[in-house]
Amino acid sequence: DSGVTQTPKHLITATGQRVTLRCSPRSGDLSVYWYQQSLDQGLQFLIQYYNGEERAKGNILERFSAQQFPDLHSELNLSSLELGDSALYFCASSVESGNYGYTFGSGTRLTVV
Amino acid sequence: GESVGLHLPTLSVQEGDNSIINCAYSNSASDYFIWYKQESGKGPQFIIDIRSNMDKRQGQRVTVLLNKTVKHLSLQIAATQPGDSAVYFCAARSARQLTFGSGTQLTVLP
Numbered sequence: 001d002s003g004v005t006q007t008p009k010h011l012i013t014a015t016g017q018r019v020t021l022r023c024s025p026r027s028g029d030l031s032v033y034w035y036q037q038s039l040d041q042g043l044q045f046l047i048q049y050y051n052g053e054e055r056a057k058g059n060i061l062e063r064f065s066a067q068q069f070p071d072l073h074s075e076l077n078l079s080s081l082e083l084g085d086s087a088l089y090f091c092a093s094s095v096e097s098g099n100y101g102y103t104f105g106s107g108t109r110l111t112v113v
Numbered sequence: 114g115e116s117v118g119l120h121l122p123t124l125s126v127q128e129g130d131n132s133i134i135n136c137a138y139s140n141s142a143s144d145y146f147i148w149y150k151q152e153s154g155k156g157p158q159f160i161i162d163i164r165s166n167m168d169k170r171q172g173q174r175v176t177v178l179l180n181k182t183v184k185h186l187s188l189q190i191a192a193t194q195p196g197d198s199a200v201y202f203c204a205a206r207s208a209r210q211l212t213f214g215s216g217t218q219l220t221v222l223p
Contacts, residue, residue, distance in 0.1 A: 002156065035213075042117070042202060043157070043213040056210055090156050102211075104149075104156030 003027065004105035006091050012111045018079040021108045025072055025093030031055070032074040033102060034066055037088040049074055050096075081112045115140040115207045117214040125220045132190040134217045136203035141184060145206040148177060148188045151216070152199045160188070160201075195221050 003026035013019055025032050034046040045058030049068035060066075063081075068074040078085060088109050092102040116139045126132045138146075144165045149157035163170045163177045163186075170177050176189040186203050200216040 002158075004156070042215040043204075045210060045212070058210065092156075101159060101162070102147075102157075104158070106154070106156045 002103050002105060004029075004091060004093050004103050006089075006105035006108050008108060009106070010109050010111075012113060013081060015081055015083060015112055017081050017112075018077065019081065019110065021076040021078070021089050021091075021110075023074045023076070023091030023093075023105060025074070025091075026103050029093035029095050029103070030072065031094045031096065032068055032072070033092040033094075034060075034074070034076050035090045035092065037090060037107070039087075043090065046076070078110070083112050086110055086112045115143060115205055115210070115212040117203060117205050117212050121217055122215070123218045123220070125222055126193050127222050128195060129192055132188075132193045132197065132219060134188045134190075134201050134203075134219065136186040136188075136214050138184050138186065138203075138205040138212075140205065140207045141181070143184075143205040143207040146177070146179060146186050147204045147206075147211070148175075148186075149202045149204065149213075150197075150199045151202065157202060190219075193219075193221050195223070197221055 005024040007022045030051045033048045035043040046060040048056040052068050066076045088107045090107045092104045147162040148160040151157045161172045174191045178187045198221045202216045204211045204213045
């Protein structure tokens with residue numbers, strides 16, 4: 001157990017739907033990062049939050065959004081889902097923004113049918 | 114921006130041999146590099162990191178070498194064990210963002 005908790009572990013939904021992925025960072029970590037991992041691809045950075053504020057944005061689609069709450073957990077919202085959104089979504093956390101000793105969660109596998 | 118690529122998508126080694134996984138990055142301004150290991154069904158796990166002011170760093174059975182001249186990074190695993198079978202990713206930081214390579218699948222043969 002890495003200390004980063006992601007729920008749900010698996011999610012199957014239909015095209016056009018909206019889903020919410022949840023991440024609880026490791027205790028004491030203020031930064032949360034979201035990554036997408038498609039089949040045979042590396043980890044694509046989506047977005048980072050630090051202590052409730054958006055800190056950096058990567059290749060995140062406009063259909064996707066995220067937030068970090070006062071208790072530091074984060075949610076990634078994916079809407080108007082397409083087949084190509086099927087992927088593993090990972091959350092990682094670290095103590096400080098810019099501290100890249102990330103700890104990853106075990107991911108949420110999203111399947112869009 | 115940064116792009117990171119691994120030289121081989123797959124690598125097979127005999128148990129007990131040394132493994133070398135290579136990675137190339139594009140941005141000469143990258144200042145920090147990390148190797149991660151990802152086992153099936155799990156999230157990436159930090160193995161070792163190196164800053165751009167170093168050219169070598171050693172951990173337990175692992176060594177990372179950095180050649181900034183040719184923008185090349187390698188991970189060496191000594192005495193490879195079955196538990197080392199996994200996908201290995203390198204990542205490079207520039208402009209405060211980490212860019213990951215696509216991964217090398219390491220298979221350890223008995």
